[in-house]
Amino acid sequence: MADRLALTIDRAGIARTYISIAGHVRRTPVIEIQPGDFGLRGAPFILKLELLQHSGSFKARGAFANLLGRAVPPAGVVAASGGNHGAAVAFAAMRLGLPARIYVPSIAAPMKIARIRDYGADLVVGGERYADALAASEAWQAESGALPVHAYDQAETLLGQGSVGLELEEQAPQLDTLFVAVGGGGLIGGIAAWYAGRVKVVAVEPETAPTLHMALQAGGPVDAPAGGIAADSLAPRQVGGLMFPIAQSHVAASVLVRDEAIRAAQIALWDKLRLVAEPGGAAAFAALLSGVYKPAAGERVGVLVCGGNPTDTDFVR
Helix, strand or coil, X not given: CCCCCCCCCCHHHHHHHHHHXXXXXXXXXXXXXXXXXXXCCCCCEEEEEHHHCHHHECHHHHHHHHHHHCCCCCCCEEEECCCHHHHHHHHHHHHHCCCEEEEECCCCCHHHHHHHHHCCCEEEECCCCHHHHHHHHHHHHHHHCCEECCCCCCHHHHHHXXXXXXXXXXXXXXXXXXXXXXCCCHHHHHHHHHHCCCCEEEEEEXXXXXXHHHHHHHCCXXXXXXXCCCCCCCCCCCCCCCCHHHHHHHEEEEEEECHHHHHHHHHHHHHHHCCCCCHHHHHHHHHHHCCCCCCCCCXXXXXXXXXXXXXXXXXXX
C-alpha cells in the first residue's frame, strides 16, 4: 500500500502514475481555436478536452491512481463528492470489480447522480454541501474499514490529475499559459507540480467560491464562501493541504469570474464547438472569454475544459 505521506507529488511521481493508469483512462484531445471564432483577438489558443474523459471529467485519472496504487480491503472504497469524483470512483471501481459507496450532497446534479447509479455504486444522497457528504463518508469509513478516496487531498489523487499536464505538454509543448479551474485544488495542484513553473498556470474560480484565491491571500487554507452556479464542483469549504504549498510555489496567478461569465462560456462552447460543458468545466474558459485575463501579444494560451456533466442543459439551443 502506498503511504500517503511517503509519496512525492512531482514530475517523476506523475510520470510513474501515468504509466499505471494509462491503460484505464483516455488520452483526451486538444484542438486549436482561432480567437476570432469567439470574438477575441490575439494568437490561436488551445483547448484540452478533458470533458471527454471516462465518467465525464478529469476525475477518472485520480480515481484509477487511487484504486490501482493502494491496497483495497474487502469492504471496497468510499468517497464523498459533489458528483464528478463520485462518478469517477464508481466508474473505476466498476471497471476493476470493486465495491464502492459514494456520498453526495443534495446539490449534486441529477446527471452526476445518474452516472454514479449507472456504474453500480451504493449511492447515499444527503446534506446540503460537499462538507456534509465528506463527514458522512468518514463515519462510514470508520465503521466499515473501506478505503477512503479523497476528491483532492490525497497524494494519489494529485498524481493522477497531474497526468493531464503530462499529456498536454506532449500535445502542446509550446504553451506559455494554462487556465485551470479550481475547486479543492487536486487538478491544479497536480498540473502545477508537473509544469513546476515552466508554464504560467492560472487558477480560475467563481467569485462565489474563491477558495484558493482566499487561501493564497491568507497564506494557508481558510474557509471560503461555497455558492454559485458551479457549487457542485468548485465550492469546497477549503482547498487541500497537500496542494497548497504546490500552489504557492507554482501557480502564477489567481483570477475570479462571475457566474454570468461562466454561463456565457458554456453557451459559447456549445454554439461554436458543440461542446456540452458543465459550469465548472467552462470556468477556465470564462476567464479568457470575459477578458478577466487578457493575454499579451503572442502569448500562447491553453484552456482546460475539465467537465461535461452539467447541472442543466438550458444553454443547449
